[in-house]
Amino acid sequence: MKLLVTGGLGFIGSNFIRYWFKKHGKDTIINIDKVTYAADFHNLDGIESKYNYVFVREDIANKETVLKVAKNVDAIINFAAETHVDNSIRNAKDFVKSNVLGVYNLLEVARRYGIRFHQVSTDEVYGTLPLNSHAKFTEKSKYNPRNPYSATKAAADHLVNAYFNTYKLPVTISNCSNNYGSYQHPEKLIPKVIINAVLNKPIPVYGNGMQVRDWIYVEDHCSALERILLKGEYGQTYLISANEERHNIDVVRAILRILGKDEKLIKFVEDRPGHDVRYAIDAKKIIKELGWKSKTKFNEGLRLTINYYTEKLDYYRQKVGI
Ligand SMILES: NC(=O)c1ccc[n+]([C@@H]2O[C@H](COP(=O)([O-])OP(=O)(O)OC[C@H]3O[C@@H](n4cnc5c(N)ncnc54)[C@H](O)[C@@H]3O)[C@@H](O)[C@H]2O)c1
Numbered sequence: 001m002k003l004l005v006t007g008g009l010g011f012i013g014s015n016f017i018r019y020w021f022k023k024h025g026k027d028t029i030i031n032i033d034k035v036t037y038a039a040d041f042h043n044l045d046g047i048e049s050k051y052n053y054v055f056v057r058e059d060i061a062n063k064e065t066v067l068k069v070a071k072n073v074d075a076i077i078n079f080a081a082e083t084h085v086d087n088s089i090r091n092a093k094d095f096v097k098s099n100v101l102g103v104y105n106l107l108e109v110a111r112r113y114g115i116r117f118h119q120v121s122t123d124e125v126y127g128t129l130p131l132n133s134h135a136k137f138t139e140k141s142k143y144n145p146r147n148p149y150s151a152t153k154a155a156a157d158h159l160v161n162a163y164f165n166t167y168k169l170p171v172t173i174s175n176c177s178n179n180y181g182s183y184q185h186p187e188k189l190i191p192k193v194i195i196n197a198v199l200n201k202p203i204p205v206y207g208n209g210m211q212v213r214d215w216i217y218v219e220d221h222c223s224a225l226e227r228i229l230l231k232g233e234y235g236q237t238y239l240i241s242a243n244e245e246r247h248n249i250d251v252v253r254a255i256l257r258i259l260g261k262d263e264k265l266i267k268f269v270e271d272r273p274g275h276d277v278r279y280a281i282d283a284k285k286i287i288k289e290l291g292w293k294s295k296t297k298f299n300e301g302l303r304l305t306i307n308y309y310t311e312k313l314d315y316y317r318q319k320v321g322i
Helices: 011-023 063-070 085-090 093-113 148-167 189-198 218-231 248-259 284-290 298-311 313-320
Strands: 002-006 028-033 053-057 075-078 116-122 171-176 178-180 203-206 212-217 236-240 245-247 266-269
Touching: 002 011, 011 028, 011 218, 028 063, 063 093, 075 093, 075 218, 085 093, 085 148, 093 116, 093 148, 116 148, 116 218, 148 171, 171 218, 178 218, 178 298, 189 203, 189 248, 189 298, 189 313, 203 248, 212 218, 212 248, 212 298, 218 236, 218 284, 236 284, 245 248, 248 266, 248 298, 298 313
Parallel strands: 002 028, 002 075, 028 053, 075 116, 116 171, 171 236, 178 212, 203 266
Antiparallel strands: 212 245
């Protein structure tokens, strides 16, 4: 296969490229990435010299280049997006450009050549669940995005579905829960907590820390995406989760415990405006229809992630300037 991966210098995209080459070493991957602050060339150390890897520095919203690059590819898998909710609250413009116009552009290119298209999306499009309930999002849940980031991701999902319905473009969508693992930008919760804890710096926690997130080790997300690309039914959405719900504060405490650090480092800060309290996904459909299963338990994945960031501490410390 010849795959066009977008946003491959980011967290999940780079893990996906590594995963794909491990499993399908002879396939060709073209990676289009605009190289925003969230991109990191180090995420693909050792990959960039491969004969079957091509990097193109470009915005997915630039149609001319994408048209040239996508000629003769078998599938496009779109990771490229602005992803940090806090940034979207400060300024949503780049989110609309990359996450909506960018996807429109990729869909147009896919339509021109009749290319298989997969959209990597998020559970955040479904909004929030009550804190003390067992309710979970399913493929039938109503879209209810509540911050500018999730609104742009929801808009993109609707466009992808519309291109299936209107033009019969061979598309699939996946909505995944919160990822963690190696190569994640240290602005995100788990790497930030690890780095601050190791350096004995205060650990900011939004509100009372009781928000619930459903965590998945990034390699498990990659294996689910592989399954969907190879076996998914066109026009379908698949929800992905490892069924590992945790309160944010419990994630922070678990990291402190593993690192042998004092809980006094925790500093509760003013809550994020419109903060969704709970996300939880029912992944029955992908498990039943595509035979996918997550492999990594949260405690095991957390240890692997802590090892990764503590080994690379100097690098990440410099990156965030602490
Ligand atoms: N991180 C999660 O927990 C999570 C969960 C579910 C879904 N997702 C989705 O997965 C995808 C990847 O997330 P991530 O956490 O790896 O993000 P990330 O912020 O780590 O990486 C995003 C990458 O996309 C690139 N990019 C941004 N705008 C671009 C544009 N216009 N053109 C080309 N490249 C561009 C950036 O340079 C960066 O390399 C996103 O679409 C996100 O919505 C993420």
